[in-house]
Amino acid sequence: MTSAVAESDRSVLDEAWGRIPHTRESQADQGTFTQTRIERVITLIVGPGSLVLGAQAFFAAFGPGDEAQGWHLPLVLGVFLPLVAMIIACSVGRFARVFSGIFAVVFLLALALWPLATAGGPAPAPTENPWIFYLVNVATVSTIVAFPLALQIVWTIATPLLFGVVRLLQAGGQPDFVLPVILDVTFALILGSVLLTLGWMYRSIAANVDQARAVAVSSYAAAAATAATEHERVAVAALMHDSVLGALLAAERASSPRERTLAVSMAREALTRLANAEKDSLEGSDEPVPALRLADDIEVAARELGIDLVVTRAVEEGTPRVPGRVARALVLAAMQAVANAVQHADAQGLTVELTGDSAPGGVAVRVRDTGAGFDVAAIPDDRLGIRGSINARLAAVGGRSDIDSTSAGTTVTLEWESGDRW
Template sequence: MATTARPARSAGAPAGAAGAARPADGAIPAEPAPFGADPLRGVRPTITQASVERLFAILIAIAAVAYGAVYAPQVVGQLPYLDPVWGPVAAVALGASFVAVGVSAFAQRWAQVAQIVCALLLLVVLVTWPLTVREDIPDDQYPWPWWFLTVGSTAAAMGFAPWRATVYTALVPAVYAVVRLTPAGGDAGASAVLQGVYTAILSGAVLVIAVLLRRAAASVDTAQATAVRRYSLAIREHATEVERVQVDAIVHDSVLTTLLSAARAETPEAKALAARMARNAIDHLGAAAADLPGEAPPVTVHDLRGRITAAVGALAAPVHLRDAPVGGMRLPATVADALASAALQASVNSVQHAGGPEVDRWVRVEQRGGAVHVEVGDDGAGFDLGAVPAARLGVRRSIIERVQAVGGTAVVASNPGAGTRIRLEWHPEERA
């Protein structure tokens, strides 16, 4: 029976990660995020609330300045028909608000204030128009506020809350239609209603687009913030799980194994071995307490094989090292520690459960291309992995989860009476 444990691919991991080129021998693989790519790293949202506000501020600034420049001669041409004081004051004040809207495109903090002032000034000019006119304007001309109604409605859509902007969008065309029906507005009759409807449709379209884009941008910002929170939570949970696996493995490998060996020690050699294992257990616990990420240098495959050979050489039964090619690949110290500890625990399990000294036990460490392979095997009693109680931590915590925690693969193949093979593999692409 064979059981395989592989690190799960995160939903946030890029699909092309598995097809990335393998690093050359001697290269140190980069440390990827444990649950796929960081949702903020390398991703620039196409729509955000800030970008929408900026875009509309620029558009309304362009419209205000352009409309003001184009229709300025018509405004000046109507001044003789208006009140000599309020007419020029109203035109200059509204023109100054257009300039302020244009300048606010470069000073975003003042954009909303400039837009609100522009919208309110246009409404004031429109409402006071009958009081401004001193002589009837020619029949072939519109009252000059007509040319700027869309600018005012757009400014209201951006400056006001949606419900206030809706009221403004409905009020301005109605006021204009009423003004046009009066003698001061030209007594336009039915055409005044058509012009009011046209203004309402155009202003309403601008308002709907602004509201929809703002809501879409707010949804993007909310989704992005949620992704960041979930990623941070996943990082914390992952760190907790890795720490739990490490502590469980150390407790089982070092403490429990030492206690069991000491309890069974009857000969001087067994007692000396138990004492040596106790010293190693104390060293492991001290190293785990003082371990800081990034301190240990990378380890070569040759050094990894030497570490495993030295560790299994201290066991009560002989474990032979089988020859295999090793290259110059270097792997992170955490990966080397996990592979060495898992190989040692597999050898300890073989010594304890596979049989006596007559059982052939071996370990092989090799590099195949860009991957590191470690095999621990014997031709002893074997076992049924499915029948192992859940409370037993040896295979699950100390071998499978320990290798899986560093992005590796663990395969346990065993059958009663047919021996056991434990194959450990680590590849930089697995971590990506």
Template sequence: MAAAESSAALPLRLPRAERGTQDRNARSAGDTATLGMDSDLIAGPTQPRNPISRTRIETVVSRSVAGVGVIFSLQALPIMLAQVPLRLPVMAVAMPLALALGVGAVVIAAVSKVGVRVTTGTVAVVYLAALLGWPFLMLDPSAVLDGKPWLWYLCTVATACAAVSFPLVWAAIYTFLAPIVYGIVRTQPSGGGADVLLASLDAAYATILGQVILIIIFMLRQTAAAVDAAQTNALHQYATAVRQHATEVERVQVDSIVHDSVLATFLAAAAAGSPKAAQLASGMASDALTRLNDAAMVPAGEDSLVPFNALSVRIREAADRLAAPFTVLECEIDTLSLPVHASDALFAASVQAMVNSVQHAGDGIVEPGRTLTMRANAQGGCTIEIADTGVGFDPEQVPSERLGLRLSIQERVASVGGSVQIRSEIGRGTTITLAWPTEGEVAPA
């Protein structure tokens, strides 16, 4: 029978058999890699540390503006104290206090990363209001101020806050508007009575500095947004590649299973020389058609579970279709469920083991004959045992080209985390034990 199986198998579909064998040899490594990549996606892939992400750029910019605001505020403090006697009593304290609270709020927001746009926008608006109200809040508006108003030292802080808080167009308008207002105030007696040229130079300097800050912030944001978009696109492509790889691995596995079933059906049909053998080939053909239909269906997800009792029903029905009877010894396990891929692998391996028993055990079967035992095991999984009292064989002498035992049973069960134990002696029968999960592992809840 080994010679017939070898000679019949290779001419039928030699390219597919060769490719299927190579695919199965790499199945374990491919499944491990796929599961590893899938588990990373499911668990939420941690994005690599990106030094120029949009969030980090916003944090750096806000903290830089906060630091500059503190430094410039300390620089303006002595001049503000010297100009307090020239201001109205209430506003001499209220205006500096409002700006100081605003700068303090910006520092807190930059550190905590909460409310940065609100606080910076508030500082920009308060500063512009202070500029507009400066000439009207002096004790003597006609008296010429000695030096520059202390608000000059906060002009850069205000334009930087506007660049952080406002949209690009409004921030650009602000960087022109605030220096122009300051230039007008600078020409007034309350602003020092500077000539138009000097006031224009101050306004131009403040405008250029504000525009430079705005351009830098805008370019950093654009660069960070481009990097974030590229990273997101790369992760999306990676996830797509993982799904395609998993689909290809699943397709190879399904193709291998269908190929084994069809090949075994062809072999049984070729060797059918009696009504019993013809009945066996007919049952195997029915199983092969079922597998073809299942292969055309959308596969269930890896998280889907199948009750063990449903698997045992499938195995019993397959045993009933075989030409030789099997005595079924079953222990109901209501609480056990298996993943879909493990259930399918155990079912296919069990059917192949029973088919091998019918084909090769011989006719001299004595009691208890052929038995099929399904029960729980110590790992919280299940054990399926197919035994007969037939002619037996020496497992070490099985030719490597025999696909049924090595690929259809052993590798198929091993690919889903199970194990196969084969005990057979010539003249003393054969026992094949399928265990899932393998010894030392625990079945998933």
């Protein structure tokens, strides 16, 4: 039973996750569905955003540069090639973290080389920023894709400050540069902090949503598994109810050797069902069997109950073979009808007939007795011999059952047609 419940838990959890839309992102990791989507959104925003600022810096690089001779082209290529790779990677959603990290590191190296690259170059103007300034916040936003939060904070603070230092070094510490540099650094710090905060906020929200979803799905799985276990327990109890109760009543009322033998056989059958309660009630091979096999199985089962019974056979040639589960259900339902006839009608006029038709194709088992009969509609709800062991059992395999009872006797008809389900 433990393995069955565990399997039920897994199937219920799979069903619950199956209700979540499956995309390429969500299939990668069910537990981080929202986080995966947010990461993709961030890369899509960083790519086009970097393209805008990168284009501004690229066009600025065509103007008069601050670098000394021989430095401009290597610096431009060294910075813009990783930038282009990052933009493409973010746009297509592949290797975005790798190329974003490369650009963030390369840009810091370019800033560190800026005083050396501009030594001996044209005198800078305080009101005109070099092309590299426009990429300061591109470098900080690239860390949102590439690095964990701690490094994002370091880059967001260090990159603008480093630009301010190298800009003052380039200007030789002239007082005219101090205020413009402070304003530029402050602007870059504020913008970088805003972008960093937005990334952190959206990721935190996504993590909380995923956690809430995981808790909800786990609760749903636990509740559904509990309900499935309870449903299984009720179903088993319902099927066992009449077998056990019938055996007890038969034992209590037994007054002849035949009745005692029947009571013992019914008790043995009830104990066997109890022992197999953890197994599938439709256990056994589903390999189709000949229709005549049903008559043989009914006769064997009747002898085990101490009843000498000969089943009348009227099976046409061409009658379809019966699936194993259907055959087992028909035999068990027929034996329940036989046991009812023995118990309530003392087996008066008890006969069993098996018929088989080639067109439309199917079989029928009829169990008749000539007892006093009973009112089918008046059967109490807690008596499941007919409802559970006959009607429900046949319905479970696509069959039909009909009970006709009058004062002249009772006829239980069990039918299955090959086109019903199989």
